[in-house]
Amino acid sequence: MLFNSLPFLIFLPTVVLLYYLLPHRTRWILLLAASYIFYGYWKVEYLSLILASTTVDYFVARYIHATPSRLHKRMGLAVSLITNLGLLAFFKYSGWFIEDVLDPVVGLTDGQLDSFRKAWDFLLPVGISFYTFQTLGYTIDVYFGKAVPEKNPLKFALFVSYFPQLVAGPIERFSHLHQQLFQRVSFEYxxxxxxxxxxxxxxxxxxxxxxxxxxxxxxxxxxxxxxxxxxxxxxxxxxxxxxxxxxxxxxxxxxxxxxxxxxxxxxxxxxxxxxxxxxxxxxxxxxxxxxxxxxxxxxxxxxxxxxxxxxxxxxxxxxxxxxxxxxxxxxxxxxxxxxxxxxxxxxxxxxxxxxxxxxxxxxxxxxxxxxxxxxxxxxxxxxxxxxxxxxxxxxNTGDGLTIEWDPFLASIVGIFILSDLLFRNRSIHVWLESTSTLIRWSVYALLLFFITGFAGTVQHPFIYFQF
Amino acid sequence: MKVLIKGIWLLLTLLLLAGIYPKHAYEQFVAEHADQYLQVQKIKDCDVIYLSASSNFASGLARETDPRKISQMIADHFPALQFEAINKPASHAGIHVNLLEMFRENAEAETFIVTMNLRSFGPDWIYSELETPLQQSTLFYNNRLPLINRALVSLRAYDDQSTEERHAQRKSAWADDPLPFDPPQDNVTDWCAVEKWGDWRNPKRQLADQFIKQYGFVLDASNPRVKDFDRMSAMAEEEGWTMVFNILAENLETADSLVGKDLTSLMRRNTQWLVDRYEEKGHELVNNLEQVSHAHFTDKDFPTEHYDDIGRRIIADNVAEGLARALAQKNSKNDN
Known part of the structure; x- marks a missing residue:
């Protein structure tokens, strides 16, 4: 599910509403279900990957924490590294490795390359680089004694799959995110x-x-x-x-x-x-x-x-x-x-x-x-x-392309650049908070107007989804 | 109360901006992204509307003596009737049915000729990367507020799949959809893998594979384009419209010489299935499948429905006959 899509526009208010309606102890279950729906909406089959990563790191972290043997701890960490980096290597790097690294070195035949391309012709799972790093960070933290492993596998699954940051980060640390997910949150305007x-x-x-x-x-x-x-x-x-x-x-x-x-x-x-x-x-x-x-x-x-x-x-x-x-x-x-x-x-x-x-x-x-x-x-x-x-x-040897520059859109871009330079070290939302209600809500209306009326119509999602 | 005032202020500002919006940005956007909408808007006092993809267009070849479109050639036969054509390359029944919905609201015409392009029922066209912009354009075929339509585009409230996703679906259809032949011709992928005309570097082999990919499918009621035509048929019945379905000519000679009888028999079988289905629903079917010979197809390196002036004339004459029959039938019904 993309953030800038109609399904998310329905999904998010529904989750937020249910979250505050449900009693505290069951809220995390809602978040876990929502996170899996969010990810599965894109491609159900790839839920198995996040499940695999979660399962391995859940057991490995508990094993590392429980075993007194340094060797066994290392072996546990190796299992986590091999699983997560293995998933990444298989889905993200195998094609490149064979075509751009192996082939130039050993010289594969056309037939070999062709059958390889057919076998490896699948879509890169969205956000795999992000959640594998997040869960890997958790295991490493447990290995170095910086984190105590989560006992409940489903609660750990929520840490790995928490939908707001699941597919393109920010890559969170266990110590920062985990306790926030289960803390008592009351509704605040x-x-x-x-x-x-x-x-x-x-x-x-x-x-x-x-x-x-x-x-x-x-x-x-x-x-x-x-x-x-x-x-x-x-x-x-x-x-x-x-x-x-x-x-x-x-x-x-x-x-x-x-x-x-x-x-x-x-x-x-x-x-x-x-x-x-x-x-x-x-x-x-x-x-x-x-x-x-x-x-x-x-x-x-x-x-x-x-x-x-x-x-x-x-x-x-x-x-x-x-x-x-x-x-x-x-x-x-x-x-x-x-x-x-x-x-x-x-x-x-x-x-x-x-x-x-x-x-x-x-x-x-x-x-x-x-x-x-x-x-x-x-x-x-x-x-x-x-x-x-x-x-x-x-x-400067080219003849030049015919490029259509839209002055109105150029001014939107200009506003953004200016605001970024202007608000260096200070978020725009902090600035907005300090302005009068009239200005603030007029800015909201203007932003909404730009989003609805002038958004680009390119057919690709967020650039970082591919990483 | 404070929240209410803020909400009202937000709404008022937005309404003001929405009022300014259409004149300055929307028209240009629609012209770029949904020109068929503008084509429909321009139609006034029309009797017959011809809906098609690029097959209607003249090829632009120097040897052509008649540069007119098929729709214009059909109009020759009916000087008393006002004809209009709505065309867009890669367009298909799924788009045409949305355009027809607009006529339902505006009631500018009551007779429609819609092309049935055999290739458009196959996976290559259904899962084409051109589908995403076409689907995006369908958001404009209605009378909603411009800013709402534009917002729906921004929020991708249409079938917005990436090229990779569409190609994966196409690949899976070629591999999994069964064909009524013995292996290896029981699916498109294996059929294409059969050695014919040497390896894949031979242009003849490439073209043969393209023919298999374009026409290697079996039609049934679950096909998305068939569902679109079913919707059109139901709509015509409800509105009392006269529908003429124009099954376009395909290059069977090349299909036969490059691939063989199995493929041409499949093409004939699918065409007959369409004829039977929609004749039974009471529509006029004009079957041009084998009416144009190889010489009159303008594209020789890919299967298309692009014809020279002679090919277009053949199609136009046949459609004109079908339209005359349909109109006569309608008149006799009205007389009764």
């Missing part, structure tokens, strides 16, 4: 107001900004060989805007939805394009994922306490894995590598400690150049496509 506001603004930036920018980005990236330098540069900038508004919008809707049910999910974005370094960017972009990698990969690898070479290798590993997490293609590896190398360069080659205005401006330019050039690879079909795109953009 403030929750309704805040949640509703986040959902409204999230829908606006997803449907009016991301979905309206998307066709132009598709056109430029799809015909990059014919586009001129300015169009290619615009395509790069607009993709950066599209992916941000798409994912940020989704996250706001997720956070708002949970808020309606009295649950606070972690923030996922914080004006990332105002960052003055790659390090800062990763503290503002997809925060739940970057902190996940920090806690469950970077620190176990040795963290910042390792020597310089080891630390550099660890940082690169984290960025390369993060790139691969986003998709099964070399383009994502290049994207991750660019961020990793820029991060290392900032740290050792030219640490920019200046606080002057000029210095800050230079730092910002440096960061944005890396971030936006890296987006080209993120969006490209292949590394060669990305490289050609950059070369052509810099050399």
């Amino acid at each position: 403030a929750n309704l107001q805040q949640g509703g506001r986040l959902i409204l603004y999230g829908l606006f930036i997803k449907m009016c900004v991301a979905d309206n920018v998307s066709p132009i980005v598709d056109q430029i990236f799809g015909h990059s060989a014919e586009a001129d330098g300015i169009q290619l540069a615009a395509g790069m900038l607009l993709f950066g805007l599209q992916i941000y508004s798409d994912f940020h919008g989704y996250s706001l809707i997720a956070i708002g939805t949970a808020k309606l049910l009295g649950v606070n999910l972690m923030d996922n974005f914080n004006a990332p394009y105002t960052s003055l370094s790659i390090r800062e960017f990763w503290g503002r972009w997809h925060i739940s994922l970057s902190t996940w990698f920090r806690d469950y990969l970077f620190i176990p690898l040795g963290g910042s306490k390792a020597g310089m070479t080891k630390l550099a290798i660890n940082i690169l590993i984290v960025f390369l894995v993060s790139g691969l997490w986003h998709g099964a293609n070399w383009t994502f590896v290049v994207w991750g590598a660019m961020h990793g190398l820029a991060y290392l360069a900032e740290r050792w080659l030219f640490p920019m400690r200046t606080k002057s205005r000029v210095g800050s401006a230079l730092k910002w330019i440096w960061t944005m150049v890396i971030v936006f050039f890296a987006w080209i690879f993120f969006r490209s079909e292949s590394v060669a496509h990305g490289t050609d795109y950059i070369m052509q953009m810099l050399q």
Whole structure:
């Protein structure tokens, strides 16, 4: 079920209403049922995957907690890692591995490739990268003694499948989400107001900004060989805007939805394009994922306490894995590598400690150049496509495409960019709360009007669903 | 009370914006996404409406001496009647039935000619990626408030499936829907896998496979397009409309030479099934299936219902005969 769909518009108020009508002790059962309906609505068959992941991690975590043997604990953790990463590998990476890694190395025949393509021709289960990471984080927490495993398998199933953040995050920690799911929540108008506001603004930036920018980005990236330098540069900038508004919008809707049910999910974005370094960017972009990698990969690898070479290798590993997490293609590896190398360069080659205005401006330019050039690879079909795109953009050799720019939609995009710059470190909903009732409700009406009358009509859901 | 005032303010602001909306944005949006709606809106004082996909259009080939559409050629036969055509590439009965609903409300015409395109009953067309924008366009075929229609598009209140999902359904239909032949011809996938004309790199093999994929199905009442025609039939009965179903010509010569008799027999069998079903319901059926020879099909590298001027003329003459019969029958009923 998509957030920006009619079924969800019916589903959400129904769940919220029932939630507050039901006695406290049965509410979690409603949430579990709702979560499975939410996920199964997309494709019932793939419920089995989330069930498999849940079952394995439920038993493994209890086993790890109960056994005194260090070896057995490790074996338990290995089972969880193999199951979750195995699911990911099978559904997400096997096709890429055979076609782009194995085939170039060993040289498969046409027949072998053909039969492989037929066998692997299935749809990637939505959100598999998110819920496998969430449940994996839980097992690792139990392994390191940071969490006590849940005894009730159904309650654990709710933690894994909690519908507001199930398919595209924020990836939550057990310690943060679990107790909130079962706490006594009384109906509060403030929750309704805040949640509703986040959902409204999230829908606006997803449907009016991301979905309206998307066709132009598709056109430029799809015909990059014919586009001129300015169009290619615009395509790069607009993709950066599209992916941000798409994912940020989704996250706001997720956070708002949970808020309606009295649950606070972690923030996922914080004006990332105002960052003055790659390090800062990763503290503002997809925060739940970057902190996940920090806690469950970077620190176990040795963290910042390792020597310089080891630390550099660890940082690169984290960025390369993060790139691969986003998709099964070399383009994502290049994207991750660019961020990793820029991060290392900032740290050792030219640490920019200046606080002057000029210095800050230079730092910002440096960061944005890396971030936006890296987006080209993120969006490209292949590394060669990305490289050609950059070369052509810099050399300005294309004849130019005929692109229809709608000035009205451009102004909506402009409003969003301005508001994001304006509200740096301060959410728009906090600002709205401080305004007069008249202004606030007029803004709501305007947002509703834009959502209903000017939403994009692209045929793809949230970009991050594919990850 | 405070909440009520806020709600009223929200509603008033929205109503004001909804009032401004249609002139500035809606018309342009409809023109881009549901041009058939505008085609319907333009129709005034019309006797016969011709609904079809791209088969109505002229091919644009230089050798053509008559550049007119099939519908215009039919109109030649009836100078006293006012004809209009509503066409959109890839359109099918599922879309046409929604357009007919609009005529039900507006009552501009009482006689309809609707094309029955045999391929449109098959999985390749049913699960085509073109289906999503077509389904989206159906949201506009009504008299709701513009902003409501637009909101329903924004909220994807239509059959909004991704290309991947549709292709997966198509693939499964080709693999699972049984055909009335012995293996390996008992399903489309296995039939296509049979070696004919060398391997898949041979263009003849590719075209043969396309013919199997387009026409390899068995019609029954559960077919979604049949259900659409059933709805049309029921609607015609309720409204007292005259319906002429125009079964378009297919390239049986190429189907026979590339694949063989099994496929052509299946095409004839499905066509006959349609004739029997809708004649029994009292409609005029014009069976053009084998009326146009290979030479008059303009697309040679894919099965289509695109004809040159001679092919279009043949279809038009046959439909005109059928329409004359249907109108005569209607008049005699009225006289009685």
